[in-house]
Amino acid sequence: MIAVMLKEKTVFILGAGSSRDYGYPTGPGLMELMRDRCEEVKKGTASFAGNSGFTNDQFLDFGKLLDDNNTIFPSIDALLYTHPEHIELGRFLIATCLLPCEKADDFSKIEDEKNWMLYLFRKMEGGTLDDFADNPVKFISFNYDRCLDYYLRKYLIARYRATAQKVDTALQAIPIIHVHGWLGPFNDLV
Secondary structure, X not given: OHHHHOOOOEEEEEOHHHHHHHOOXXXXXXXXXXXXXXXHHHHOOOOOOOOOOOOHHHHHHHHHHHHHOOOOOOOHHHHHHHOHHHHHHHHHHXXXXXXXXXXXXXXHHOOHHHOHHHHHHHHHOOOOHHHHHOOOEEEEXXXXXXHHHHHHHHHHHHHHOOOHHHHHHHHOXXXXXXXXXXXXOOHHHO
């Protein structure tokens, strides 16, 4: 069925669950990790907080906000939208929680039946890298992580024996839009 879809313009919309099998937290899991980070600051065991530019009081206030609203907001994005004064600290904490999840070798440990990205990329294959890039697809991600970006890039380098530069050029034809922001370029990961 996907092979037929890829002949038509197709938009894939990704949420937190799409990265779960790749070692990333779900939305509620991310909020829990962020609460844990704030608790580390409270206990004085947070090595990440020292040079962050945020005060301990800011971390503690944000931790209280997370505790008080953990059942009201379905995601960290909803909470930050309602409390824009905490956006920068929230993004900082998101990064401290997600960056440790980026382990290149974890992708090879995923069982094929759980690896939806591998399944999709195989359906998108063409004879050349340019053929792959001609797929009329777009990805909209509500995730901050770079899981899709990383795995797609790594897959294309291996599958088409292409340089990272050629793959990066080809990937310009396949938009990956991160609605709430992302962790930034990942060239150093591949």
